[in-house]
């Protein structure tokens with residue numbers, strides 16, 4: 001799939017990634033560390049951001065932990081000319097064999113929905129598991145492509161209801177991780193929410209969609225559009241209709257997002273079970289759900 005990665009890497013997409021980064025930060029702005037939740041302590045040595053995009057998360061985390069090396073890896077180089085010496089960007093396909101020698105304290109992924117098919121996800125999670133140190137953490141934040149609305153303000157025939165399927169299936173547990181946590185969010189789209197933090201997040205998220213939509217759907221629809229592949233012009237027309245409706249201030253719309261973090265077991269935990277495999281079935285799926293709003 002990587003050969004034909006569906007999202008172009010151009011300035012508008014980098015703007016979209018930056019907006020997505022800001023939405024995530026705004027919605028966790030009440031936390032001392034809004035960048036991730038995995039409890040990796042104050043002295044991590046090696047951190048990896050897989051599919052780093054514009055690289056802003058990696059740069060921010062490198063600032064936060066000057067003693068750590070933060071690697072951002074992507075199929076495309078991020079548009080940065082200067083970074084802190086402890087932030088390293090590498091152009092690579094994460095589906096290929098990983099050649100880093102260090103064991104990571106944290107591997108982070110964000111908005112990689114659509115980047116890998118289910119088998120590739122299994123492979124990615126296994127690679128992460130194998131390259132984390134025992135007790136190291138994985139964390140992933142994904143936003144659903146479904147546009148939702150709780151108060152009926154979007155009419156049934158709105159084009160917004162057609163955007164969508166393809167929710168990511170989480171297979172983190174299958175790879176052997178334990179102590180799984182999650183936090184769910186609602187990411188408003190547009191400045192309709194009453195509370196200031198959500199209004200701000202919604203304003204930036206609207207921009208995220210306006211910048212990102214064409215890139216997100218052009219490849220998919222011109223290749224797999226229904227009932228037959230769409231033409232480029234049809235996609236552009238569709239995106240224009242989506243844009244107009246997204247901007248309708250009467251629509252109280254949002255998308256759901258989910259952050260999941262989990263730990264690689266220590267050796268003694270792996271050895272505990274009779275067949276030398278972590279008994280992930282005994283780990284409750286969600287230890288501390290908190291419903292955002």
Ligand SMILES: C[S@@+](CC[C@H](N)C(=O)[O-])C[C@H]1O[C@@H](n2cnc3c(N)ncnc32)[C@H](O)[C@@H]1O
Nearest residue numbers: 002017051052053074075093094095110111115
């Ligand atoms: C939607 S962007 C998200 C970027 C960033 N994580 C963020 O949250 O802003 C997905 C990124 O994954 C990268 N990507 C997709 N497949 C990849 C692969 N096989 N190896 C490395 N990076 C990949 C893309 O190039 C793109 O930059």
